[in-house]
Amino acid sequence: MDALEQKAIELIERAGDRGVLQSELWKKLGINSREGSRVVAKLQRRGLIKREPAVFQGKRTFRIVSAKRQTPKVTVTIDSVKGIPCFSCPDIERCGVGQPISPVTCPKLNKYLMEEIAKLKSSAMG
Ligand code: SF4
Incomplete structure (x- = not known):
């Protein structure tokens, strides 16, 4: 995984369950949408993230969430x-x-x- 992909996955994981909009992620990484799409496609192929359809300012986009999203754990001791x-x-x-x-x-x-x-x-x- 290159440095850009590493930074992307960190940002996505930090966003938690709400995830991060694609455009927001491009902005935070300082890259254009072409480069961003490449990074996201790679992370998705590795099963590290999921893309969920979203609407932002009336436009269809994707929200990127970590595949490691936590579900609350219930522990009975x-x-x-x-x-x-x-x-x-x-x-x-x-x-x-x-x-x-x-x-x-x-x-x-x-x-x-x-x-x-x-x-x-x-x-x-x-
Ligand atoms: S403590 Fe005993 S009596 Fe009370 S609910 Fe439990 S089993 Fe029933």
């Missing part, structure tokens, strides 16, 4: 679930919605959920 009271509950076999022992009315589960919500709220507030 043992620590995040080990406090759930059901895992160690002696009533788990008899517990069910509509039963005398039910997760809907369970004070242990309710207490656990309220504590988790309080933790989430306090971490969201920083």
Whole structure:
């Protein structure tokens, strides 16, 4: 990959999910559209970027986004679930919605959920 392609991919990756309009990319790289199209075609062939149709100032163009776009990762760890009271509950076999022992009315589960919500709220507030 040459220096121009390297710079282009860095700019595209830095733009994140919103990507960068072709013309904006040419401008940032200080190149004309012919050279820009060549760079983009090479990066696209290598599977590093994607071109998505876009409209800018009434004109059709392309938005260039990194193929490495991040999707939020959800990680479930043992620590995040080990406090759930059901895992160690002696009533788990008899517990069910509509039963005398039910997760809907369970004070242990309710207490656990309220504590988790309080933790989430306090971490969201920083
Ligand atoms: S909801 Fe309550 S009663 Fe049911 S299994 Fe969980 S902790 Fe036990």
